[in-house]
Every structure is written in structure tokens, then in C-alpha cells.
């Protein structure tokens with residue numbers, strides 16, 4: 001009898017080129033290498049300095065997302081780059097791809113978008129794969145049962161040169177979420193709740209497998225939101241075992257195997273589940289019924305509370321400092337806090353389902369006059385599909401801005417900034433000091449909560465708003 | 472190619488806050504570069520300078536007595552957040568050679584090691600006590616895997632055997648991987664059918 005293995009064990013074993021020993025890590029094979037303009041140039045430079053070419057340009061896919069403007073080109077066709085260095089990064093990636101025959105989803109391509117959005121849309125992301133990108137939110141792809149993790153620029157060079165990485169086998173953490181989610185509660189609320197429970201370092205050194213009835217009932221979009229934020233718990237990667245929901249998604253993608261090859265692939269993919277009796281290094285249980293729409297009060301993603309709760313007493317000096325930075329007061333209800341900016345976007349919450357959530361709230365309503373609201377679809381495809389449903393018109397009619405796809409205010413590299421001291425409710429993944437611009441203050445929330453807050457002009461409970469009639 | 476390193480001797484700079492993230496270490500607006508040098512001046516940019524652009528004389532790295540110190544004593548979970556290697560590039564460019572903390576985030580640790588920045592993980596209590604005496608000259612001995620204080624305390628820290636060899640001998644990881652070309656070739660040939668990227 002073979003020893004029962006976890007999904008992670010199966011993924012790990014399938015990619016070991018040279019097993020690890022006490023003296024050296026494993027040589028680990030990468031099936032798909034995604035690159036973008038910010039973290040790849042130094043990797044290419046490293047190869048050039050050694051006079052070597054990428055080993056598998058066919059397994060490398062590039063896109064432009066972090067530094068790109070989210071405002072359209074001017075009359076002369078010039079994109080409004082925020083600074084010349086941003087344009088230089090974009091051009092460098094184009095040159096590198098051209099020189100080495102790497103496929104790039106360039107500006108103007110109907111398939112461009114945030115790297116973690118387009119690969120799943122295209123079906124490049126598939127169960128059983130190992131996927132890396134010079135970007136920590138590569139964990140998103142784990143939603144398909146792929147082992148996907150972020151790497152640094154030196155490692156980008158390693159993968160370009162050898163299609164491999166040196167890796168020590170991480171530990172495993174099972175997070176089992178059971179029960180039905182309440183009204184107005186989604187994957188973002190679940191994952192913020194989980195990070196609050198286990199801590200922003202609770203997953204360090206581990207790969208998380210999200211399991212349980214709540215996860216099984218989730219759409220692919222929701223599973224991606226969940227895995228996206230595994231890194232915010234410090235985890236190496238997040239995973240969800242592939243099932244019919246996964247296969248249905250893939251069956252509609254252009255780059256997944258087609259026809260007979262697809263059926264054969266599904267058969268293989270079905271084996272990618274944790275075996276009964278397989279052991280995890282750690283296990284955590286979560287009761288989904290107890291999760292409320294979540295918002296954060298601090299300066300790391302582990303500070304979520306229910307939107308109907310009060311800002312907690314600071315547990316230590318660091319928490320007191322965070323509350324001072326945020327301008328929040330212990331004991332005060334977080335709902336009702338005035339909001340300056342609402343950002344809907346980022347690889348956490350920028351997919352069609354998120355756009356629909358936002359449109360559902362905004363339809364027939366107006367964004368509060370105090371609030372600047374940006375809605376940034378994650379990809380050209382999301383933008384196209386949302387526009388086909390009239391979501392752009394609803395967003396604009398409500399007084400919010402409908403932008404071109406990209407990372408935008410999630411990382412604030414492209415000129416989309418929250419001004420110093422302003423408070424933003426954001427559907428992105430990081431509320432670190434200054435993440436959305438120097439001095440910017442960020443509350444993380446779901447698209448529903450963000451949209452409800454935009455309308456109310458204050459942090460608002462989407463369940464309460466739902467009760468009030470749209471005009 | 473890394474240069475070999477064994478002993479790091481220095482007084483420490485203290486940043487006691489927990490969860491210092493990579494956006495703190497180097498804010499995203501400084502990532503619009505295509506090279507890896509010259510980032511030191513932006514290390515902890517939003518702590519070094521106040522909102523009005525003036526230098527904050529109270530910030531640890533701005534204090535004259537801390538000039539030239541190469542060991543950073545930091546709160547728990549240092550380097551969490553983004554995978555940006557710009558973080559260790561900025562720290563090494565600012566003259567740091569080691570980060571001592573009770574926990575160092577995974578991706579940051581891997582990135583740090585590739586740039587000769589040594590992650591030294593010790594018990595929280597030990598880190599706290601070291602933080603009380605930043606003017607003690609500490610000695611980090613990579614071969615022995617210990618940090619020594621002037622009063623004779625020796626604190627062992629774990630370092631992956633391979634990481635240690637790389638630091639001590641200046642081994643270049645990419646060179647090591649390139650030398651496994653035959654194994655990689657064999658893997659590719661025997662796993663061809665499981666790869667679908669088109």
C-alpha cells in the first residue's frame with residue numbers, strides 16, 4: 001500500500017528533478033513562468049551577463065500590469081505614463097520578449113491584464129502545474145490545484161536560465177472551512193477572517209490547502225481570492241483541490257487542452273486531491289457561519305474585524321501606533337468612519353463576479369460626493385465582459401471612474417494614488433503604511449463592502465445597504 | 472556571483488516593530504528601475520523622511536551613532552509582503568549585512584541569501600535582550616552558526632546547510648543549477664506529456 005499523500009505532496013513529488021538532501025535543496029521544475037515589467041529586467045540582465053539564453057521561452061509568458069497607466073491613450077496615441085522610468089520598464093520587457101521569442105500580452109492585446117488574472121482566463125494556469133512569477137500573489141493560481149508561488153528577481157533569472165529553482169520542501173497547513181456563508185459575505189471576508197485568526201505569519205514556511213464545504217461551494221473567482229491572500233498569512237502558497245468547478249472553468253479557456261486531450265487531462269487532474277488519511281503538519285478549522293463582512297483597522301492584513309464591530313483596544317504599542325496612523329479610535333464603531341477613496345480592483349478582487357457585485361450596489365445609486373471611487377477591471381477580458389453587461393455605464397452613472405485594466409492603486413506605481421492622510425476602502429490585499437501612496441490609509445474589504453461604503457461616504461455594512469431601496 | 476562571507480562584526484541598528492513589510496523597506500514608487508543598484512538611499516524611505524520631505528533625525532538609520540552599522544535588529548516577521556528583491560538590494564546597498572529577528576518572511580529570506588544578506592533567526596526573548604544593548608559589538612559567525620555578544624553569550628542560529636555553503640564559499644546558485652543541465656534535460660524528456668503550455 002502506498003502512503004497517503006496530500007495534494008501538495010503530489011505536486012511536489014511530480015516536479016522534483018533532483019531530490020533534496022541535508023546538504024542541498026531540491027532542484028524543482030517549473031511548468032509555467034509568468035513575468036511582468038517590474039521584477040524581470042534584472043533577471044534578463046543576469047542571463048545576458050553570462051551569455052546565456054532562456055531555456056524554455058515557450059513556458060514563459062509575459063504581461064504588462066504594474067507600471068501601466070489605467071487612463072487611455074491621448075489623441076496622438078500616447079499613453080499617459082506617470083514617469084519615464086515606467087515607460088522604460090515596459091519597453092525593456094518588450095525588447096526582452098522580442099529578443100528571446102517569449103509571448104507577451106502587450107498593451108493593445110485583447111488578452112492583457114494583471115498577470116494573476118490573465119493566466120487563469122487563458123487556461124495557461126492548469127491543475128498539477130508548478131507556476132512561478134516574480135510576484136508574491138502568484139499564490140492566486142493555487143485555486144486551480146497548481147503549486148504556485150512568488151519568487152525574487154534572482155530566481156526569475158534562475159528559472160529563465162534553467163526552468164528550475166532550488167527549493168526546500170515546505171510544510172503543509174490544512175485550513176478547513178465548513179458551513180454556509182451569510183448574506184453579503186464572500187471569499188474576501190473569509191480570507192481576512194482566516195488571516196486574523198492565524199496571524200500574518202501563521203502560514204510562514206507552509207503551503208496552505210483550503211478545504212471544506214465552504215470552499216467546495218465557491219466559484220473559481222472566489223477560490224482565487226482565497227488563494228491570492230494566502231501570502232498575507234505568510235504562506236508559501238495556497239491550494240484548492242481541482243473539481244468540476246475547476247474543469248468547467250478550464251473548458252471555456254482557449255489555452256487549456258481541447259477535445260479528447262481535455263478529457264484525458266481531466267482524468268489526470270481528478271487524481272489531484274489529498275488522499276484519505278494523509279497527514280498535514282498543521283490543521284485549522286473555521287466555521288463559515290460565524291464570518292461577517294470584514295474590514296481591517298490596522299496596517300497589516302491580520303487586523304480584520306466584522307464591519308459591525310468596534311475598533312479593538314490596542315494589544316501593544318505597535319497596535320496603538322497603527323491605530324494612530326489609521327486615525328481610528330479604540331472602542332469606536334468602525335462603520336461610520338468617513339471615507340475619501342474607494343478602490344475596487346487588484347488581483348484579489350477584479351474579476352467579473354467582483355464587477356457584478358459592485359454594479360449590484362451602485363445600480364440606481366450615487367457615490368457619496370466626498371468619495372472618489374475607482375473601478376479597475378483586472379484584465380481586458382473582464383473589461384470587455386463587464387461592458388457587455390453594461391457595468392461600465394452603471395459605474396459611471398453612479399459617479400465612479402471606470403478605468404483600463406492594471407494593478408493601479410493596489411501598489412500605486414502607475415500614478416493612481418491615495419493622497420497623504422486620505423482614508424481608502426480598498427478591495428486589494430495590503431493595507432501596509434503607504435502601500436497606496438505615502439501617508440495613505442487603507443481599509444481592506446470586499447467589493448460589496450467597498451461599494452456600500454462608496455455610496456454611504458462612510459465605512460458601511462453591505463447588509464444594511466441592501467435593505468435600503470435603490471432610487 | 473556572491474562574495475564569500477564568514478564573520479560579520481558590528482554594533483546594531485534597532486527597528487523593534489514587528490511585521491516590517493517590504494513596502495516599508497522600499498516603497499513601490501522606487502521599483503520603477505531596471506537595475507539592482509543604487510537603491511540604498513531609498514531604504515525605509517517613508518521612515519527616513521517625513522511627509523514634508525525633511526529628514527527625520529530620530530529615525531534609527533538617520534542617527535549619526537548608527538552610521539556604518541551593518542547588523543539590523545528587527546521585530547518579528549521581518550520582510551513580510553511582496554517578493555520584491557529590491558528590499559534586500561536596498562538594505563545591502565545601505566550597508567547592512569545581516570538581519571537579526573525572531574522570524575523572517577519566506578520570500579524575503581530567500582532573496583536576502585542571494586544577496587549575501589544573512590538572516591539570523593533567534594528566540595524572541597534573545598532578540599529583545601539584544602535590542603536593549605544596541606551599542607554592544609555583535610559577532611555573527613556563519614561557519615559556527617552563532618551570534619556572540621561581548622559578554623560571552625553565544626546564541627546558535629539555524630542556517631540551511633546549502634545557504635551556509637553558499638555564503639561561506641560565495642557559491643553562485645545559478646551556476647549550481649546550470650551544472651544540473653543533464654538532470655533537467657532528463658526530467659523534461661520523461662515528463663513531456665504532463666506539460667500543456669501552448
Ligand code: SF4
Pocket residue numbers: 065066114115116135137345346347348406407410411428429
Ligand atoms: S494587483 Fe496588486 S497584488 Fe496583484 S499583482 Fe498587481 S500589484 Fe501585485
